[in-house]
Structure formats: C-alpha cells, structure tokens
Amino acid sequence: MKVIITVVGNDKVGIVAAVSQELAQLHVNIIDMSQTLMHGSFTMMLMGEFAADTTSFDSLQKALNQLGDQIGVSIHLQRQELFDAIQKI
Numbered sequence: 001m002k003v004i005i006t007v008v009g010n011d012k013v014g015i016v017a018a019v020s021q022e023l024a025q026l027h028v029n030i031i032d033m034s035q036t037l038m039h040g041s042f043t044m045m046l047m048g049e050f051a052a053d054t055t056s057f058d059s060l061q062k063a064l065n066q067l068g069d070q071i072g073v074s075i076h077l078q079r080q081e082l083f084d085a086i087q088k089i
Contacts, residue, residue: 001057002031002049002080005064009073011042019044019075022067027054042073047080 007019016035023030033046050060061077068075 001052002047003028003057003060004078004080005044005046005048006076007042007044007046007068007073008076009042009068009071011037011040012072015042015071015073016044018067018071019046019064022063023048026050026060026063028060 007015009015020030028048028050031047031049033044035042035044057077057079064075064077
C-alpha cells in the first residue's frame with residue numbers, strides 16, 4: 001500500500017531523523033520525499049510504501065500521531081488513492 005505523509009511544524013533538529021526512523025521500524029519504505037523551510041516553518045511531504053502483512057494503515061496512523069505529539073509537529077497520513085482523487089477534483 002502506498003501512503004502520502006505530511007509533516008508540518010516549527011523547524012528543529014531531528015524531525016527528518018525521527019520520522020524516517022519511525023517509518024523504518026514500521027517497515028515503511030520511503031519512495032519519494034521533499035522538504036522545505038519557510039521563515040522557521042518546516043514542511044515535509046513523502047510517499048511511503050508498505051506491505052499489508054507487515055503494517056496496517058491504522059497502526060501506522062496511530063504511531064505517527066504519537067510521534068508527532070512527541071516531537072511537536074503535525075503528521076498527517078493519507079492513502080495514495082485518496083490523495084490522488086482529491087487532487088483531481
């Protein structure tokens with residue numbers, strides 16, 4: 001399953017490391033990623049892929065929500081199909 005993950009918050013050291021480490025532990029492969037900084041605000045968008053037999057969407061969402069709370073950023077997760085459909089509207 002492919003997912004789109006967005007991370008938004010105030011810039012600080014370790015955001016990319018924390019998110020990528022959590023994804024690795026959950027067996028999510030990062031396929032593509034971009035990030036930018038604008039006046040101290042950090043934004044990252046990435047596409048990840050995982051096998052349904054190793055990770056579930058719900059467990060991934062829960063883990064990323066907890067991580068976001070821990071590191072002080074907002075992390076949003078969407079299935080790629082839903083993301084693509086919304087972009088066409």
